[in-house]
Amino acid sequence: MRVLKEMLRQPSAVFGLLVVVTVIVLAIAAPWIAPFDPDNQMFDGLTLEGAPMPPGGQFLLGTDTLGRDLFSRLLYGARTSLVIGLVANGIAVAIGLLVGIVAGYLRGFASSVLMRFTDLMMAFPALLLAIVLAALLRPSLWIVAMVIALVNWVQVARIIYTETRALSERDFIMAERSLGAGHFRVLFLHILPHLVPTAIVWGTLGIATTVLLEATLSFLGIGVQPPQPSWGNIIFESQSYFQAAPWLVFVPGFVILLTALSFNLVGDALRDILDPTQRGRN
Numbered sequence: 450m451r452v453l454k455e456m457l458r459q460p461s462a463v464f465g466l467l468v469v470v471t472v473i474v475l476a477i478a479a480p481w482i483a484p485f486d487p488d489n490q491m492f493d494g495l496t497l498e499g500a501p502m503p504p505g506g507q508f509l510l511g512t513d514t515l516g517r518d519l520f521s522r523l524l525y526g527a528r529t530s531l532v533i534g535l536v537a538n539g540i541a542v543a544i545g546l547l548v549g550i551v552a553g554y555l556r557g558f559a560s561s562v563l564m565r566f567t568d569l570m571m572a573f574p575a576l577l578l579a580i581v582l583a584a585l586l587r588p589s590l591w592i593v594a595m596v597i598a599l600v601n602w603v604q605v606a607r608i609i610y611t612e613t614r615a616l617s618e619r620d621f622i623m624a625e626r627s628l629g630a631g632h633f634r635v636l637f638l639h640i641l642p643h644l645v646p647t648a649i650v651w652g653t654l655g656i657a658t659t660v661l662l663e664a665t666l667s668f669l670g671i672g673v674q675p676p677q678p679s680w681g682n683i684i685f686e687s688q689s690y691f692q693a694a695p696w697l698v699f700v701p702g703f704v705i706l707l708t709a710l711s712f713n714l715v716g717d718a719l720r721d722i723l724d725p726t727q728r729g730r731n
Contacts, residue, residue, distance in 0.1 A: 452719070466711075472708055483521035484507075484518060487522045501697060503694070514694075523700070526682075527704075529673055544605075552613075564610060580666070582600070617640065622640065654713060654717075656716075680705050
């Protein structure tokens with residue numbers, strides 16, 4: 450409750466929170482809000498010349514190159530993009546948290562192996578690695594989510610590793626060890642609770658990156674495959690009509706930008722609230 454009250458005092462956080470909640474509600478309610486089936490190629494969805502219908506009339510945002518309602522596809526695309534964003538980022542945070550806390554607490558050979566592997570993963574450009582993995586595997590919603598998770602956990606692991614090393618040297622941890630507390634008790638009862646705020650912040654900020662990466666992979670044709678709509682493949686399918694029907698590119702592009710910006714605003718606000726030392730450094 451305190452976190453929410455603090456967020457409501459920041460105009461940028463309120464804006465981001467409103468957009469995020471709106472997008473989530475629209476995605477959940479898509480089957481009831483969408484005026485048409487997103488895959489339905491309507492007879493009156495194209496002009497006499499076979500071009501997409503412009504926004505207006507029965508098609509609020511116009512139609513795409515196959516005569517499908519763009520508004521309906523954006524609503525269902527939000528479901529795809531948000532599911533991938535939440536699932537992939539949740540997995541990435543969980544992996545990064547596990548690797549970071551184990552490496553930061555154990556030290557020695559195990560710590561060196563884990564962190565050198567993390568450094569190796571960080572050496573590869575995330576987008577290039579995601580493209581290679583997505584190209585090797587059969588693209589689908591869950592494969593794309595797994596690929597994004599495999600390239601996004603390293604930043605979380607590095608942050609958690611640094612914080613765990615600092616926490617493990619604090620006096621209250623040393624006191625617990627001297628009293629005979631086991632590793633499990635120290636890790637999960639005394640260190641992990643201090644890392645939860647960091648995980649929440651990185652989890653929120655990472656959703657924006659994940660949504661953008663999913664859109665990029667889908668735009669390149671190796672993400673979520675048609676006819677299942679996602680914001681990225683809507684742009685991919687419409688890029689040849691960039692000049693003749695610009696709304697097919699600009700509308701989903703604006704939605705992606707607005708959603709990513711909003712998650713970043715919420716993440717920045719959470720960072721300021723949960724970690725006061727960061728206040729004013731944005």
